[in-house]
Amino acid sequence: MNRTNRFVRLALLLTAATAVSLNAQPAGKRLALIIGNNAYPMSPLQNAVNDAHSMEKALATAGFQTRVVENAKKADMEAAIGEFLDKIGPDDVVLFFYAGHGVQIESENFLVPVDFPQAGTISAAKFACMSVAQVFDELKRKRPKQSIVILDACRTNPITAKYSLAAGLAKPQDMPKEAYVVFSTGPGQVASDNPDGRNSWFTEALADFISQPSMTVDIEEMMRRVSKSVSDATEGRQVPFKESNLTGRFYFHPPANDVSDVDPNLMQKWMDEASLHEQHGEWLDAIELVGRVVQRKPGGGVEELAKRKLPYLTARRDAQAKFDAGDYAAAAALYEKAIKADPFAGEAILLAADSYLLLDQLPPAVTLLGALRQRGTAEGVERAELMLKQLASVSPEAAKEAQAPTPQPPPIGELFSSTTFGTPDWEAGKRRLASATVDISAYTKELKMEVAMPVLVVTPPAAAGPDAPAGGDPVPAAAPADANAAALAAAIFHIDVVQVAGGTRNLRLRTGAAEEFGYLVLNGLSKETPVLLDSKEVAPSGKLKLAVGKYEVRTMDGGKVVGAQPVEVKPLSIETFTVTAK
Amino acid sequence: MKVFAIAALAIFCASAANWTDRKEYDLVLSIRAESSPQKRLALLDEWKTKYPKSEYQEIRRELYFAAYQAMDDSANMCAMAGEILAAQPDNTLGAYWFALLLPEQKKPAQEQLALGEKSAAVLLGAKSQAGAEWTAHRVLGWVHWRRGENALAEEEFRKCLELNPNAVQISAWLGTLMGLEQKPEMRVPALWQLARAAAYRGNGALPDVQQRQIANVLDRLYISYHGDNSGLDQLRISAAAKLYPPAGFDIENAAAAALRKQDEELSRTNPQLAAWVRIRQKLESPEGEKYFADNFQGKPLTRLKGTLIKCDPPGKPNELTIGIVDPAQPEVVLKLDTAFPNAAEPGTILEFEGVGNAVAKGPFLLTLATERAKISGWPTAPTARRSGK
Numbered sequence: 001m002n003r004t005n006r007f008v009r010l011a012l013l014l015t016a017a018t019a020v021s022l023n024a025q026p027a028g029k030r031l032a033l034i035i036g037n038n039a040y041p042m043s044p045l046q047n048a049v050n051d052a053h054s055m056e057k058a059l060a061t062a063g064f065q066t067r068v069v070e071n072a073k074k075a076d077m078e079a080a081i082g083e084f085l086d087k088i089g090p091d092d093v094v095l096f097f098y099a100g101h102g103v104q105i106e107s108e109n110f111l112v113p114v115d116f117p118q119a120g121t122i123s124a125a126k127f128a129c130m131s132v133a134q135v136f137d138e139l140k141r142k143r144p145k146q147s148i149v150i151l152d153a154c155r156t157n158p159i160t161a162k163y164s165l166a167a168g169l170a171k172p173q174d175m176p177k178e179a180y181v182v183f184s185t186g187p188g189q190v191a192s193d194n195p196d197g198r199n200s201w202f203t204e205a206l207a208d209f210i211s212q213p214s215m216t217v218d219i220e221e222m223m224r225r226v227s228k229s230v231s232d233a234t235e236g237r238q239v240p241f242k243e244s245n246l247t248g249r250f251y252f253h254p255p256a257n258d259v260s261d262v263d264p265n266l267m268q269k270w271m272d273e274a275s276l277h278e279q280h281g282e283w284l285d286a287i288e289l290v291g292r293v294v295q296r297k298p299g300g301g302v303e304e305l306a307k308r309k310l311p312y313l314t315a316r317r318d319a320q321a322k323f324d325a326g327d328y329a330a331a332a333a334l335y336e337k338a339i340k341a342d343p344f345a346g347e348a349i350l351l352a353a354d355s356y357l358l359l360d361q362l363p364p365a366v367t368l369l370g371a372l373r374q375r376g377t378a379e380g381v382e383r384a385e386l387m388l389k390q391l392a393s394v395s396p397e398a399a400k401e402a403q404a405p406t407p408q409p410p411p412i413g414e415l416f417s418s419t420t421f422g423t424p425d426w427e428a429g430k431r432r433l434a435s436a437t438v439d440i441s442a443y444t445k446e447l448k449m450e451v452a453m454p455v456l457v458v459t460p461p462a463a464a465g466p467d468a469p470a471g472g473d474p475v476p477a478a479a480p481a482d483a484n485a486a487a488l489a490a491a492i493f494h495i496d497v498v499q500v501a502g503g504t505r506n507l508r509l510r511t512g513a514a515e516e517f518g519y520l521v522l523n524g525l526s527k528e529t530p531v532l533l534d535s536k537e538v539a540p541s542g543k544l545k546l547a548v549g550k551y552e553v554r555t556m557d558g559g560k561v562v563g564a565q566p567v568e569v570k571p572l573s574i575e576t577f578t579v580t581a582k
Numbered sequence: 583m584k585v586f587a588i589a590a591l592a593i594f595c596a597s598a599a600n601w602t603d604r605k606e607y608d609l610v611l612s613i614r615a616e617s618s619p620q621k622r623l624a625l626l627d628e629w630k631t632k633y634p635k636s637e638y639q640e641i642r643r644e645l646y647f648a649a650y651q652a653m654d655d656s657a658n659m660c661a662m663a664g665e666i667l668a669a670q671p672d673n674t675l676g677a678y679w680f681a682l683l684l685p686e687q688k689k690p691a692q693e694q695l696a697l698g699e700k701s702a703a704v705l706l707g708a709k710s711q712a713g714a715e716w717t718a719h720r721v722l723g724w725v726h727w728r729r730g731e732n733a734l735a736e737e738e739f740r741k742c743l744e745l746n747p748n749a750v751q752i753s754a755w756l757g758t759l760m761g762l763e764q765k766p767e768m769r770v771p772a773l774w775q776l777a778r779a780a781a782y783r784g785n786g787a788l789p790d791v792q793q794r795q796i797a798n799v800l801d802r803l804y805i806s807y808h809g810d811n812s813g814l815d816q817l818r819i820s821a822a823a824k825l826y827p828p829a830g831f832d833i834e835n836a837a838a839a840a841l842r843k844q845d846e847e848l849s850r851t852n853p854q855l856a857a858w859v860r861i862r863q864k865l866e867s868p869e870g871e872k873y874f875a876d877n878f879q880g881k882p883l884t885r886l887k888g889t890l891i892k893c894d895p896p897g898k899p900n901e902l903t904i905g906i907v908d909p910a911q912p913e914v915v916l917k918l919d920t921a922f923p924n925a926a927e928p929g930t931i932l933e934f935e936g937v938g939n940a941v942a943k944g945p946f947l948l949t950l951a952t953e954r955a956k957i958s959g960w961p962t963a964p965t966a967r968r969s970g971k
Binding site: 275 | 598599600601604605607608610611612614615617618619622638640641644645648649651652654656670673674675678679682683685686688711712713717749751754755758759761762764769772773786788789791792795796799803804806807835836837840841844
């Protein structure tokens, strides 16, 4: 190997090393802040701190970096939340868990620190608590990839009683984007601390599910299972609540080989991580991640990029192995393969040229550097031209290439050669139709199919027994009284209940309501006092079931009315009449 | 074919375009290498800002669209597809995605609806591509619906269903559209389509969330219409299996059910009244006059029982007004061959027969001709009191 080649090789390797170090940044993290407050002077809790530790263990199994804060004062909560927020990056998934007392004040939710003062106004109480809206606002500002907020804070508490506040928490409002908010019970409801257990019902179920690495279901499905578990344990008294605006899925334990799972966030995360591995020359890791994406066929640009990337990465891995083993011929061929997979990979072009130079094959190296002049970035062009100038003294081809004007870059179609512009991806359209919803609720809520009910014939049952509606025969009230009734009417002391004008008739037309009757209680009625209903004697009873309408209750003696009182029977009403004994 | 040829020409033109400078190329190269759609979008913005008049604007718009697509950003996808279509009226990509996404937009402007029609026209020109025609009819139906052109919308939705009966999203729309028509005859077909959308589970089924929403709507409507949920499960099963209801299919509405139950109850407790209610319902129906002419004109009616409301003239009446269902509401007028010698008190219960004479609606009144002998329950005339000795 001559000096020129060694110099060139050194230059090229430096180039490669520079490229590797560019743009390295940490991948998306999973961060959790967990607060558990038991030690309230006014109303201590038993399980909130245990809940916090159970969640810490569970979340650790799901890859979360956790921080637990026990029995936090207001200042502790603020500090912990502030530190937590400072760690959040745009690719992170963050989880905030709180167990302890929580209140809603004017429809806004607050978390209660353990140093909550025992006296003060409602406004002061607000300032003494940690506002959930404030946490939301900070999350909005930090814009993590996904936020999960879990509040097991709906327990009975003395603050609610003290300020006559509504029970439980209010429905979350103005959530951050890409957020999933869970309450241990529904808005306005109170959750149980489970005094006989070590954890609250809710956290017990949640931590149990999260702790299972085999639970490779998304958070929606997991919460459904948690809800069922809590509801079963509390015999339906407590049903957790959730609100979500996640556009993708979130998994505590992502499924490894579920080809049906094409969560775009997950796919993008893998591609981002692969990109970092590629920059560090960690080919195996990069290939594994990109391979996962290709296997799941997510469609769109991500799949297209992954498909393009996989053969390139594979060739780069193999070329690197050959290069490291000193097999430069094989390395050059494999770098050429990588360039074929991605003609715009400047680094591969440089390494291929380097391999040829190490083999003392200047013409292919010069050709590659010429290609880099056309297809490379401005920086790549500069490097290629510098190298060609250096090689010009030993290679006429290099001298010729170095003297030629810089070629025009290829047209855009070559950069996106796998994309057919102007033609839709029909399959992607089908996938969208299968998954996207068109909200027609504005229309469906206007749908009404009530049917105009016909005028029905209402026929009260026969025989005016004590519990029967008045009348009872399709033959109306004016039917002739029986002989006994006639005798009663003419002679002895009795009570006569008669319908009056405007009252409902025994047989009438009306809309089909079923319960159009009420009761008339005759107080002070002796067993010996007969009762007539529309001139018919009814079984002696202190309670008459009458069709709705206006009546007159008459006290009769010797055929004369000695007292009368109007009574209006309304649906299911109980009217009273006090009988004055003879 | 024409559309594709024009699209191909556009690509050719794009490939014949030139970079403004090497930095523009570098920028696009970095866009190409970026897998994150958010970062790609930021780079596209940079490209657009630095090179607003780039010769690759058409490609840039499609790259924007692809980035929004990767982010599942429906509103921006639709807006960009519209932008593509507006700039290149024959661009199939713009037409297809605009047509597909327009119904997802919350409050489309009139211009968007007009562009939706244009996108349909482009797609109908690309009929050879499976899905293009269906998408065209879908967006046309949606546009008509939004404009309140319900008949046209229904027509387009039916075309969609002919092309793909399993695309039950269209069933949900069609069912909703028909239900909103508020026409009695549309209600059962509407319920069928909604049941299909709620129950169909095969390829083309609604996403779970929407299926649950439609199922809730169906439950509510069915109970409103039918009175309870009996038969709803069967409706779901039947509708899931078949696009349209079989001939003669019906769902009894709550009113009909109430009348049927009333009839059953009256037939058991008071057959005479049941018979009269049935007769009256038929006489009051739109075909009531024909029914009267065919069955009762000059023909005897079954024996009925009612309450005397009025005698005319009061002293020696030859015309009696009677209520049957409601003793206060005139329903029948009996015209007697000869007058009664005495009056009867209102409220007197009479049984009578008669021959149909006339029927009037609003208010309902049936006039029968009869004879005194065919009326029972009339009080006998008081005998003249003889003077005492």
